[in-house]
Amino acid sequence: MAIYHLAVKSVSRSTGRSAVAAAAYRSGDCLENERDGLMHDYTRRGGVEDTFIVTPEGAEWAQDRSALWNAAEAAEKRKDAKVAREYELALPAELDAGQRRDLVRAFAEDIRDRYGVAVDAAIHAPHDYGDDRNHHAHVMTTTRVVDADGLRAKTRQLDVRSSASIEVEEIRASWAAQVNDALELAQVAERVDHRSYARQGVEMEPTVKMGHASAAIERRAEREQIAAGEEPHAVTPRGQINEAIQEARGLGYYIQRGRERIHEWSDQLRERAELAAQSMSSFVQGAARAMRSGLHVSNGDGFDALPALDQSPRREQTPAIELDQPGQADRDRQRQQDRERQHGRDGPDIGFGR
Structure with missing residues (x-):
């Protein structure tokens, strides 16, 4: 993955x-320091993929590396x-x-x-002894303004x-934007961010910075462990901290993935519950419409259109008025005559108690 580094x-x-x-x-060049007469020859060093000098307009003299730095x-x-x-x-x-x-x-x-x-x-290839993805560049600048006549103010x-x-923050942000633009132009999905995780x-x-010494010890130890058939592991304090x-981080990744899966399952269950509720609502509405339609079109008392709660036949309703039975009128007349005869024997009721 693309990483961010600007120092x-x-x-x-x-x-x-x-x-x-x-x-x-x-630059892998040979330059003489005119100030002290020392010759610095690095023409035999490897890993320098490209070099170039960029100067302000009119300062073409500075394209000469020896003239510029002297x-x-x-x-x-x-x-x-x-x-x-x-x-x-880091590239x-x-x-x-x-x-x-x-x-x-x-x-x-x-x-x-x-x-x-x-x-x-100067653009450098990854070191032979390190990560083969470590493409990087060293960009040196003067500490003074450069024009056609030489170096000016600091x-x-x-x-x-x-x-x-403030300046460093702006430069770091600008570099992150340039890297992301280059990745997008190359149709690479990776992106970088100049800000800390916090x-x-x-x-x-x-992780903590390893440093040259610790990194060299870790590389040597890894080679020895692999040769001995052991699983590589950190041997320096910084390496152990990073390990x-x-x-x-790996444990945190699995925990995070577990949380995401739980959220996904919750969403799926919620969607299913909503679908079930919608289906039940549609069923109830359909049943209600059928009942209303049955009540309107029924020729009887209306209850025939209702769905039966059980399979037993309905009982006939009891009439509200009792029907006249044969001989009932004769019995009523006989009781009335009995009361009148009894009343005649007792005499008229004048309201006094006996």
Whole structure:
């Protein structure tokens, strides 16, 4: 996958370095430092895929690497002066050589236009002893503005504390945008981000920087472990920390995938429940329409149209008025005559008790 890396460094006399030596090493060239007479010959070094110099308009003299960096050395008088600045860039392995060159050139031109400096770029292939995807570039710039007559005023934006962090942040963001544009142009889905995981809102612990010494020890130990038939494992403290971080990331990935699957299942169950509810609603509405239709068209009492709750035949309704039975009138007349005779024997009721 494409990775993001941009580091801003300085070439300073305070650490015993010179711009001429640094440019010779990065470009695989042979340059003489006119200030101290030392010859720096790196023509036999390998891994340098491409080099080029980008200069402001009218400063064609700076296309000569020896003239450019000797002028940078001559312009500084202090023993601790910063004689050059370097940008270390990681290049996407997903791009081919031509695409990587175009990407580095676009960055170099952006730095030239931003500060008015000369830019010396060297594109390096991955090291034989490291990751074979580690394509990278070293982009050296002058610390002074360059024009047709030589080097002029210092570019202080990256030297002053109040503005340096802002400048570096903008350069890092610009480089991320350029890398993503190149990946999109190459129809590569990968993207990079110059922000930390925390700033991106990603809950992932970053690995620690190994450093040259630890990385060399890990590579040697891995070769020995493979030769002995052992499973490779970290042997340095930094390597062990990164190994634990990678294992935690793997566990976190499975946990996250599990959460995603649970959400997917929940969504599926919710969709099925909604479909079932819709089907039940349609069934109930259809049954209600059938009942209303049966009540309207029935010739009887209307209940024949209703679905039976069981299979037993319905009982006949009991009439509300009792029908006259044979001989009932004669019996009623006989009872009335009996009451009248009894009343005649007892005499009229005058309201007094006996």
